[in-house]
Amino acid sequence: MINKSSWQAATVIAVLVILSLSCEVTAAQLNVNGDAGNDSWDGLAPEWDGTHGPKKTIQAGIDAAVDSDTVNVADGIYTGTQNENLDFAGRAITVRSENGPTDCIIDCQNAGRGFYFNSGELPNSIVEGLTIRNGHAAYGGGIYCYGSSPTIRDCVITSNRATYHGGGIYCYDSSIIVQNSIFCGNRALVDGGGIYASGWYVQIENCTVVSNEAGSTGGGIFDDYEIYLINCVVWGNEDGGGSVESAQISGNAPLINYSCIQSWTGGLGGTGNIGSDPFFADPANDDFHLKSQEGRWKTSDLQWVADTVTSPCIDAGDADSDWTAELWPHGKRINMGAYGGTAEASMSLDTSGNPADFDEDDDVDFTDFLSLVDNWLSNESLLAQDISRDNFVNLSDFAMFAGQWLWQEP
Ligand SMILES: [Ca+2]
Numbered sequence: 178m179i180n181k182s183s184w185q186a187a188t189v190i191a192v193l194v195i196l197s198l199s200c201e202v203t204a205a206q207l208n209v210n211g212d213a214g215n216d217s218w219d220g221l222a223p224e225w226d227g228t229h230g231p232k233k234t235i236q237a238g239i240d241a242a243v244d245s246d247t248v249n250v251a252d253g254i255y256t257g258t259q260n261e262n263l264d265f266a267g268r269a270i271t272v273r274s275e276n277g278p279t280d281c282i283i284d285c286q287n288a289g290r291g292f293y294f295n296s297g298e299l300p301n302s303i304v305e306g307l308t309i310r311n312g313h314a315a316y317g318g319g320i321y322c323y324g325s326s327p328t329i330r331d332c333v334i335t336s337n338r339a340t341y342h343g344g345g346i347y348c349y350d351s352s353i354i355v356q357n358s359i360f361c362g363n364r365a366l367v368d369g370g371g372i373y374a375s376g377w378y379v380q381i382e383n384c385t386v387v388s389n390e391a392g393s394t395g396g397g398i399f400d401d402y403e404i405y406l407i408n409c410v411v412w413g414n415e416d417g418g419g420s421v422e423s424a425q426i427s428g429n430a431p432l433i434n435y436s437c438i439q440s441w442t443g444g445l446g447g448t449g450n451i452g453s454d455p456f457f458a459d460p461a462n463d464d465f466h467l468k469s470q471e472g473r474w475k476t477s478d479l480q481w482v483a484d485t486v487t488s489p490c491i492d493a494g495d496a497d498s499d500w501t502a503e504l505w506p507h508g509k510r511i512n513m514g515a516y517g518g519t520a521e522a523s524m525s526l527d528t529s530g531n532p533a534d535f536d537e538d539d540d541v542d543f544t545d546f547l548s549l550v551d552n553w554l555s556n557e558s559l560l561a562q563d564i565s566r567d568n569f570v571n572l573s574d575f576a577m578f579a580g581q582w583l584w585q586e587p
């Protein structure tokens with residue numbers, strides 16, 4: 178028998194399903210392709226199909242979008258006035274690269290900055306998977322936020338310059354969230370070579386802030402209000418005082434947990450912080466994956482390689498942070514730095530879990546089998562189902578999977 182409350186619950190669920198379906202239908206996918214696009218096309222197809230075709234510039238893609246749309250940016254190096262000082266104008270949209278920041282680059286050529294947020298954007302205005310380089314501005318060489326709180330994730334912000342504050346990013350009265358991003362080689366002539374935050378709460382999660390420079394204070398990060406760092410690596414930054422702790426992060430009252438900070442003294446408090454060498458893979462060539470004897474992803478070769486040392490930043494993030502996208506052996510705990518909590522996370526010496534437990538629910542069962550089937554014969558990199566880690570899901574992976582069938586976490 179159906180009682181009144183279960184009927185009401187069913188109605189609520191039905192309405193939520195209808196709402197979610199209608200959201201999926203109304204949110205458009207806009208496309209930008211710097212080589213094959215045309216700004217007079219509508220952006221509604223990734224290639225010209227006789228009716229629809231991609232935009233050529235990122236600003237044209239943004240201008241064609243409305244709230245909840247996604248602007249997909251094809252691989253390429255984007256330059257020129259329509260690809261810098263990019264302005265969401267308040268839109269709650271996602272601008273994302275198709276294949277990650279290595280292949281999708283906004284090069285400002287020292288003529289402006291990458292993004293300009295000043296219309297009260299909220300965390301549902303998202304920049305994802307882009308490299309922003311060679312920006313130049315008085316404040317915020319790479320990204321500028323004023324009274325706006327966008328989300329920046331999976332980005333590389335590098336070689337940008339500010340004549341005053343915030344070489345990489347400048348935030349004023351802006352409560353931004355930055356996740357899984359790298360700030361490298363940015364420079365501010367005054368404060369905050371990598372990041373400058375003032376007037377509002379800023380959250381930096383799983384970021385790597387390295388080799389940035391400030392003429393005065395806070396080579397890595399300058400915090401004028403309240404910045405929150407978690408699972409970050411802040412290393413090799415310099416300011417007028419050298420490369421001591423205050424050159425890594427300085428300012429008002431930073432809250433720092435589970436992070437690796439060069440020259441860490443403990444004076445800034447927090448939990449789980451260390452000052453040990455993070456053992457970057459190849460910092461001279463901007464590769465900030467963490468070295469591991471068990472395996473480290475080498476992007477240029479698309480393969481896992483073993484190092485002779487293991488970074489102390491592996492499995493050193495917050496135990497409550499979501500580690501489940503890390504590939505086994507993941508140690509069941511998130512790594513610090515930009516690749517922590519992603520499939521590119523360096524591998525752990527701790528063999529907890531099971532390589533065939535793809536959904537990380539502590540058993541190898543039919544659900545895991547279905548996920549293997551779903552990815553059968555895929556040659557994508559970094560799939561958990563590629564248990565042999567050779568960029569191909571095939572019989573050898575099935576054999577390894579079968580060997581783990583019905584395993585349960587002891
Ligand atoms: Ca881990």
Ligand SMILES: [Ca+2]
Pocket residue numbers: 533534535536537538539540541542544545
């Ligand atoms: Ca499972």
Ligand SMILES: [Ca+2]
Pocket residue numbers: 563564565566567568569570571573574
């Ligand atoms: Ca394989």
